[in-house]
Amino acid sequence: MKAGRKLELVEKALDRLSPLETACTLCPRECRVDRTKGAEGVCRTGRLASVSHALLHFGEEPVVSGESGSGTIFFTGCNLKCLFCQNYQLSWLLEGEPATDEELAVMMLGLQAKGAHNINFVSPSHVVLPILRALRIALAGGLDIPLVWNSNGYDSLEVVRALEGVVDIYLPDLKYHSPSISKRYSAAADYFARASEAVREMSLQQPALDLGPGGTARKGLVVRHLILPGSVGDTIVILKWIGENLSPFIGLSLMSQYHPCFKAPEEIRRSVSAEEYRRAADEALALGLDRLFLQPEPFRPDERLVPDFRKEKPFRWK
Numbered sequence: 222m223k224a225g226r227k228l229e230l231v232e233k234a235l236d237r238l239s240p241l242e243t244a245c246t247l248c249p250r251e252c253r254v255d256r257t258k259g260a261e262g263v264c265r266t267g268r269l270a271s272v273s274h275a276l277l278h279f280g281e282e283p284v285v286s287g288e289s290g291s292g293t294i295f296f297t298g299c300n301l302k303c304l305f306c307q308n309y310q311l312s313w314l315l316e317g318e319p320a321t322d323e324e325l326a327v328m329m330l331g332l333q334a335k336g337a338h339n340i341n342f343v344s345p346s347h348v349v350l351p352i353l354r355a356l357r358i359a360l361a362g363g364l365d366i367p368l369v370w371n372s373n374g375y376d377s378l379e380v381v382r383a384l385e386g387v388v389d390i391y392l393p394d395l396k397y398h399s400p401s402i403s404k405r406y407s408a409a410a411d412y413f414a415r416a417s418e419a420v421r422e423m424s425l426q427q428p429a430l431d432l433g434p435g436g437t438a439r440k441g442l443v444v445r446h447l448i449l450p451g452s453v454g455d456t457i458v459i460l461k462w463i464g465e466n467l468s469p470f471i472g473l474s475l476m477s478q479y480h481p482c483f484k485a486p487e488e489i490r491r492s493v494s495a496e497e498y499r500r501a502a503d504e505a506l507a508l509g510l511d512r513l514f515l516q517p518e519p520f521r522p523d524e525r526l527v528p529d530f531r532k533e534k535p536f537r538w539k
């Protein structure tokens with residue numbers, strides 16, 4: 222899509238979503254706090270975004286990271302705050318620096334100049350407005366690589382509808398089906414109700430994963446699901462739902478990398494077992510989706526997959 226057209230859609234999205242900021246309903250939490258006056262909502266974020274790192278990331282799915290890396294911006298704060306979050310330094314501890322819209326735009330353009338295949342917004346749900354305002358500047362400044370919405374899936378349907386034509390690649394989690402599990406681990410009993418309608422809308426907007434010459438995505442949807450220890454039954458329900466409700470031409474990333482972090486309760490202070498993994502993988506394979514990304518069987522926790530955002534290079538990839 223031409224930058225001029227995308228700029229128009231960014232303006233439209235800003236017109237539609239900006240009024241939601243003063244009694245915030247920008248995500249399913251619907252805290253109704255005034256974001257222009259403070260950071261009192263669940264995401265503990267005010268008007269500006271706060272950023273931990275902006276870097277080339279080589280650990281995303283191959284269609285996202287490609288050879289040159291995904292231009293990833295890690296925001297602090299989160300609207301979900303999972304007890305086991307491996308990015309807890311950002312989501313819970315808010316370790317980052319506020320960034321003006323101009324600074325955010327400079328980060329995007331800097332990542333593009335470094336050869337990034339895309340701009341990958343990690344935990345964008347609560348900072349959709351700073352992202353859109355920064356995009357207005359960055360697109361006018363020559364940003365023309367695909368935009369990736371890398372969210373926890375707990376997105377508002379209204380926001381996802383407003384992002385049509387702005388976001389090229391949706392990369393949401395679909396974490397839980399059971400309200401009791403999502404309530405226990407993420408304090409969101411309505412997680413599946415809200416995430417499923419958001420992800421369904423993403424599938425309508427981007428029903429087919431479209432790969433460029435080097436095999437990196439130009440547009441599409443890749444749904445991520447992290448298998449949790451003891452919850453493989455919930456995983457199976459989610460996979461069946463994906464098969465029945467989303468386009469068959471999307472990507473599915475089934476992740477075995479769960480590692481107990483931060484405040485993970487006792488019953489999930491272990492890795493996923495090989496048996497749990499195989500049950501989930503068999504179900505995912507049976508869906509017959511166009512693109513399935515499987516992680517290796519979790520014989521032992523892979524420490525390389527747990528980032529440390531207190532370091533200049535949080536990942537141990539390359």
Ligand code: SF4
Pocket residue numbers: 245246247248249250251252253254261262263264265266299300346347348
């Ligand atoms: S974006 Fe933040 S303040 Fe707004 S509803 Fe969600 S959690 Fe609450």
